[in-house]
Each structure stands twice: as structure tokens, then as C-alpha cells.
Amino acid sequence: MTLVIENIRKTFDNHVAVEGISLKVQKGEMFGMLGANGAGKTTSFRMILGLLDPTEGNITWDGDRLSYKRTKLIGYLPEERGLFPKLTVKDQLIYLMKLKGMKKPDIIREIRQWLDRFQVPEYENKKIEELSKGNQQKIQFMAAVLHKPEILILDEPFSGLDPVNSDMLKDAVRDLQKAGTTIVFSSHQMRNVEELCEDIIMLKEGKAVLQGNLREIKRSYGMKSISIRADYELAFLRSIPGVMNLDVSKDGAVVKVENERVAEEIFRAISEKGFVRKFEVEEPSLHDIFIDKAGGDKDE
Numbered sequence: 001m002t003l004v005i006e007n008i009r010k011t012f013d014n015h016v017a018v019e020g021i022s023l024k025v026q027k028g029e030m031f032g033m034l035g036a037n038g039a040g041k042t043t044s045f046r047m048i049l050g051l052l053d054p055t056e057g058n059i060t061w062d063g064d065r066l067s068y069k070r071t072k073l074i075g076y077l078p079e080e081r082g083l084f085p086k087l088t089v090k091d092q093l094i095y096l097m098k099l100k101g102m103k104k105p106d107i108i109r110e111i112r113q114w115l116d117r118f119q120v121p122e123y124e125n126k127k128i129e130e131l132s133k134g135n136q137q138k139i140q141f142m143a144a145v146l147h148k149p150e151i152l153i154l155d156e157p158f159s160g161l162d163p164v165n166s167d168m169l170k171d172a173v174r175d176l177q178k179a180g181t182t183i184v185f186s187s188h189q190m191r192n193v194e195e196l197c198e199d200i201i202m203l204k205e206g207k208a209v210l211q212g213n214l215r216e217i218k219r220s221y222g223m224k225s226i227s228i229r230a231d232y233e234l235a236f237l238r239s240i241p242g243v244m245n246l247d248v249s250k251d252g253a254v255v256k257v258e259n260e261r262v263a264e265e266i267f268r269a270i271s272e273k274g275f276v277r278k279f280e281v282e283e284p285s286l287h288d289i290f291i292d293k294a295g296g297d298k299d300e
């Protein structure tokens with residue numbers, strides 16, 4: 001089974017929010033959607049969910065059109081969390097899961113299992129408004145997964161979570177993936193994407209600026225990051241053409257360069273100056289790639 005998105009486009013009046021995005025996500029895959037604010041992630045998610053009709057293009061799951069009628073298939077953690085503050089956790093989840101076609105005893109069993117897993121069994125009868133934001137997010141996550149959807153769409157699932165809760169959620173997401181759930185998530189936190197995803201798409205102003213296997217993207221990306229330690233001043237590196245960024249600290253310097261040739265030139269330049277204690281060329285982090293590709297106003 002595959003989620004297939006073919007050349008989708010969405011315009012609001014004259015504004016193009018999503019322009020010609022195509023991607024395939026295989027069953028059991030965890031797929032990352034990245035992009036700056038306003039890049040078109042949420043709009044794409046809404047189209048996958050059938051909450052918005054694409055202006056052009058198709059979205060299918062296992063060959064069939066995805067529409068709002070098939071939402072039992074889909075679990076969704078929206079970016080703008082939407083729980084009723086006055087309801088108890090249990091009543092809120094019973095209400096939402098009944099809409100997904102679940103029976104009450106099954107819902108209660110699942111609620112208890114997930115609350116145990118998230119180490120908050122005492123929340124069952126607490127009102128949503130009594131919970132901290134991070135804990136409300138756990139409940140919102142439960143609302144996305146309790147009915148065991150085949151496709152799970154998570155819009156910024158880790159935002160606002162402390163490291164412990166973030167790890168807990170990551171483990172839960174990984175376990176759902178192992179059990180065969182197809183997961184698409186967006187995040188501004190590049191570390192999380194690097195940890196969880198094999199394939200990504202990076203959007204800028206509605207268009208894909210980078211797409212594919214994350215490891216291959218990093219390997220083939222021209223830009224490199226070099227850590228240098230030497231016994232002399234390294235600020236002169238800044239004037240070498242192809243040096244994008246130089247960060248000098250007491251431990252040495254980290255230089256971002258456009259490509260490996262510039263790295264070689266730097267190596268020659270500092271070798272001539274004297275003894276080099278450390279010279280290590282690394283692939284760029286996803287953070288560096290994001291800033292380079294999707295961050296600024298640079299023309300593609």
C-alpha cells in the first residue's frame with residue numbers, strides 16, 4: 001500500500017499555497033515534511049486528509065482516492081490543538097473516537113493503555129483545562145492514534161514538549177511505525193526529523209526545493225562543515241572564496257564551505273601556516289541544509 005500524491009496544487013484566491021508537489025510514502029514509512037513558516041505543510045496535510053480539495057492533482061491510498069469519508073483510515077494531530085477544555089480526558093476521547101466508529105469499551109481500554117504508556121494514568125477523569133500544555137498534547141496525540149489509523153499525519157508533534165515527553169512521544173511514533181502505520185509529520189526541529197525519517201520533502205513557498213532519501217541528500221549535498229583546531233588565528237579563512245560561514249571559538253573553528261574543493265583549499269592554506277591539530281570534514285546537518293535551501297530569501 002502506498003500514499004501517492006500527484007502534482008498537487010492549491011491556490012487561495014490569487015495566492016499559490018502549494019505548487020506541484022508529488023510524493024510517495026510506502027506503508028510503514030515515516031516521512032518528514034519540512035519548510036519554513038507558510039511553506040505549505042499544513043495546506044498539504046489538509047489536502048491529504050480531504051479537508052481541502054486540491055485545485056489540481058490527485059491523492060490516493062492503495063490506488064483509491066482519499067476523501068473525508070475515509071478518515072477512519074487517517075489519524076491527525078493538527079497544529080492548532082483542538083480539545084474541549086471543560087471535558088474530561090475520558091469523555092473527550094470517547095466523543096472523538098465514536099466519530100471514528102469505535103465502540104465505547106474499546107475506547108476505554110485504549111485510553112487506559114495509552115495513559116499508562118504516557119505515565120499519566122491519573123488523568124483519565126481530569127478536565128483537559130487542568131492539564132499542562134505538554135500533557136494536553138499527549139491527549140491530542142491519543143485522539144490521533146486511538147482508532148489505529150493506517151495513515152498518521154502529525155503537524156509539529158514535538159513542539160512545546162520537554163525532552164522527556166518528546167522522547168516518550170518519539171518512542172510511541174516509532175512503535176506505531178513498526179506496527180505498520182504510515183506516518184507523515186512536519187517539524188521545525190531538524191534533529192527530530194534526522195532521528196526519525198528516511199525520506200523527506202523540503203518546501204519553500206509551496207514548492208519542493210529538496211526531496212528524497214535523507215542519507216543520500218546529505219551525502220550528495222555540496223556543502224560541508226569542517227572542524228579545525230590549530231595553534232594559530234583562523235579568522236583569515238573568512239576571506240577564502242567559497243567559505244559560507246566561520247564560527248571561531250576557544251576550541252577551534254567550524255567552517256561551512258560550499259563544496260569539497262573549498263575544503264581542500266582550506267586544508268592547504270592552514271597546512272602552510274603550521275601544525276594542524278584537527279581537521280575533520282563532515283556532511284552538513286539537516287539544519288544547515290534547511291537554512292541553505294529553505295531558510296532565507298536566497299533565490300534558488
Ligand SMILES: Nc1ncnc2c1ncn2[C@@H]1O[C@H](COP(=O)(O)OP(=O)(O)OP(=O)(O)O)[C@@H](O)[C@H]1O
Pocket residue numbers: 012015016017035036037038039040041042043044079
Ligand atoms: N484558508 C486559507 N486562506 C488563504 N490563505 C491560506 C489559507 N490557508 C493557508 N493559506 C496560505 O497558504 C500558505 C501556506 O500556509 P500553510 O499553513 O500551509 O503553511 P505551513 O508550512 O503549514 O506553515 P507553518 O509552519 O507556519 O504552520 C501561507 O501563505 C498561508 O497564508
